[in-house]
Amino acid sequence: MKKLLKLFTPFLSGAVFGAVNVIPGVSTGTMMVVFGCYDIICGALALDFKHIKKHFFFLLPFGIGAVAGLGGAVFAAAFLLKNHPIPTFLFFIGLIAGSLPLIFKNLQLKSKPKALHVVLIIAALALVVALGFVGSDAPGTPQIAEERNAGGHPLAIASGGVPYTILIILSSFAAAAAMIIPGISGAFMLLLFGTYYTITNALKELNLSVILPACLGIAAGVVLGARGIKLLLARFYTATYSVITGLVLGSVFVIFPEGVQFNATLVAGICAFALGAGVTLLAGRTKKTEKQG
Secondary structure (H helix, E strand, C coil), X not given: CHHHHHHHHHHHHHHHHHHHCCCCCCCHHHHHHHCCCHHHHHHHHCCCHHHHHHCHHHHHHHHHHHHHHHHHHHHHHHHHHHHCHHHHHHHHHXXXXXXXXXXXXXXXXXXXXXXXXXXXXXXXXHHHHHHHHHHCCCCCCHHHHHHHHHCCCCHHHCCCHHHXXXXXXXXXXXXXXXXXXXXXXXXXXXXXXXXXXXXXHHHHHCCHHHHHHHHHHHHHHHHHHHHHHHHHHHHCHHHHHHHHHHHHHHHHHHHCCCCCCCCHHHHHHHHHHHHHHHHHHHHHHHHHHHHHC
16 A cells, blocks of 8 residues: 555656646646655756656656646646636645645754744745736736637637747746746746647647647756756755745735635535645655655
């Protein structure tokens, strides 16, 4: 049973990681922190081959899960967000809530937190909340982008030769670099660039003229972003994780759903919250058992 959990936890972590890549507002970086694998994945994405070899038996099921999660989310995310947004987002908030003990443990504080660490946590939290306010009025938010698409303005089938291909590469680069940072959504970056629907539809239709330049931008953004984070963690671990903790806590505000009322939907949302918290509590317990074993 323990061996099965050791395989299932990285697979589940990867599946969530892959799925949230296409959900605007939810940060993949946050999910890596939530499942306690932020350092491991950043090292792998930075193409540190010694690191990859050391964590191979975690990274293999994680990668399989990420591909499965991404493939499933391309088709399922739009349905869930459109028809069941409150339970969907409360599930992700539950994931964050259940991971808080592990997140604070990762700060590795040997005594009371220093004033600097508290300031960094508060500043990072405030930054994400501020971005949430700005993002709610941005022209690329999911609600407005969806209305434009439904109204006949073809965001989803945008094209334009070489200039638009360059935009796909740049937006994918920005989204990939952003997804390494907890609290910042790579999908939301695509919305701001106006390429979210183009890229997600290209994945559904296997449109290689969009997928290939997007992959180029993503590969460059992931490697460079991960190397930057890996360097910061190596030199300023506690300070960097203080910022990460603030970003994760602030992301709860960003993804908290609007229109919550006491009804059957809220009951479903509370159940989804409990499920999400249970998943990450189990993942954290499994991780602790692995370290002790």
